[in-house]
Amino acid sequence: MAKRLRQKDIAQLAGVSQATVSLVLNAAPATQARIPAETRERVEKVIRETGYVADPVARRMVKGLNRILGVFTYEPAFPSEQADFFTPFLFGIEEAAQALGYDLLLLTGAGTQRKIFAENVRLRLADGCVILGRKFDNTELARLVAGDFPFVAVGRRDDAGGPVPYVGGDYAPATSALVERARALGHRRIAYVGLNEGAESTIDRWYGFSRAIGDAELVASIFAVDRPPAETLDILVSAGASCVFFTELADAMRVEAVARERGLSVPGDLSIVVLGNHIRADEPGRRFTSFAIPREAMAKAATEMLVRRVENDAPVEQLLLPCEPVEGDTLGPLSPKTKKTR
């Protein structure tokens, strides 16, 4: 590999000093920089012809910005099983970065540690960082909040020694709306399957559910995920639930399949609602009544927020984007048979 070109080399080719190259590159107002057009053009020509780009590391040493946005994911961004989780987010991030003239640096250099502040994570190489993951490390979050490095989280985050800048989905009201819809359809024996604590997205769903349940009764709750579907269905049936809310699509799908095997009809005998949605519109299988998570829009808005923080030292912003309902076909009226037998 040819040695990386330095400004010193460009200076030599253009017949000026390194300081002049730097001044030209940084396009200070002509009146300020005091470089005449002829000199500037000569230097720009050399830069163009050589493809020279300033070393981002050196620039960051002297506190310069590189128009690079870091992307840190607590899980690998592209593994087969995760591909559908991160892809829409990455699309949103890339779209915004592109429009704003920023390149994206995926901080993979840390290896398998998956810690923002792991030894080899060169967070500072980027001007700022978008952070994604199902579950954040709150110690790291607090450290980021306490520090001066600009970042934005995708997904709502509780305060961590101070307010966390984020763009999330407004899961609580979206959940409430689905609960209210179920109640409007006559459902009074309702169940909830999924975690109710831990990640903020989980807490929001439970909050929205609890707030909207009203005069309906929570006849069963399973604050867990990945339970054997048959067992889950047993609990739901023996509790006489007519409508069940799942936080995880995968759980809903498995239980729906078992219900079908047992001759239960969905939504005739049991309505199923998912507090989230299919990532892929063309996914096989049942279309569950749910709400749409605006992943791309969240990530896009987070990226734009980050750039505001990088460029203007903008104050902390916290934004929740609405989640539109998805009709699906798994929530239906309380049927007379269902009501009578329970």
Added chain:
Amino acid sequence: MAKRLRQKDIAQLAGVSQATVSLVLNAAPATQARIPAETRERVEKVIRETGYVADPVARRMVKGLNRILGVFTYEPAFPSEQADFFTPFLFGIEEAAQALGYDLLLLTGAGTQRKIFAENVRLRLADGCVILGRKFDNTELARLVAGDFPFVAVGRRDDAGGPVPYVGGDYAPATSALVERARALGHRRIAYVGLNEGAESTIDRWYGFSRAIGDAELVASIFAVDRPPAETLDILVSAGASCVFFTELADAMRVEAVARERGLSVPGDLSIVVLGNHIRADEPGRRFTSFAIPREAMAKAATEMLVRRVENDAPVEQLLLPCEPVEGDTLGPLSPKTKKTR
């Protein structure tokens, strides 16, 4: 935030020089560094108590290479329709980069132009670049080959003013194997649907097909993609083809559907072979007899090759990875009825 601690500060607290702090931190063999245990422990204590961590950016300044790999895609990587194409490749790249301690720079500056040498593409931010896409720009490829910037293409590429470093799929023998299998099953009237020129992957498939056809007859060839499936089927039927090879899965799927509508059985009346494979294992519909494209492995190997070029100025390598056959259920024996009526 407290000002970032430097080694100079640690040195002051420990009563040594900055150079000593660095030597302690880098744990050179004691015999080499000549720092006695007492001094070392005193410095380590200060480091521990202050939580000092060396600035990765400053470290990189003195080491030269930035350990950044560019990723350039000739098509946008993340819009929904392309995600399935690029995701497995990106997984392979990420995996390798992670293992090798490199960060990945997504070059968004290309925007809608999708040119490596477009004005806003800051190629030289990275130490080297992996290049992906269905179709490459040969002018740019030639420029890369002529230049000194390390790159590796994913997918076989013809020479461009010199050999192109690449990792591709070995499509020709994989195609030949499928043709030989069809002949072994008795097929003698064979058809080919898809391009036979243009991209190297296309050329390799046609080459492998042509080489293996032997005493069988090419009774129909449609060197095009995206033809109306009914029209394609008409040509195949009137030519009396008993087995057809498609380069594009999408074309095969459409023709198979039309064949089914017409009461033709696959593979009973017409065998269909796809020279490639489903990207997603859980995709709906027919499982075609095909071969597996080792996308992840290709990208992983390309990334590793690139790092060899970046770190060791390694010579041009060109690697083709084998494509394992996928059984599927669309290729079957030449049936007596088929033979008799044609």
Added chain:
DNA sequence: TTATCTAGCTAATACGTATTAGCAAAAAGA
């Protein structure tokens, strides 16, 4: 006692960039 060797550091400098004080020559003003 003198000469030589060794241990324990440190001063200096490299890395590539951005910034700024300041120099020298040319231009403008008196």
Added chain:
DNA sequence: TCTTTTTGCTAATACGTATTAGCTAGATAA
């Protein structure tokens, strides 16, 4: 013509780390 101002740069230095030649004091050998 002399003085002041302006223009067009450049030398010097900061950033935080890693590296190494070299200094000094103490220990060892003659």
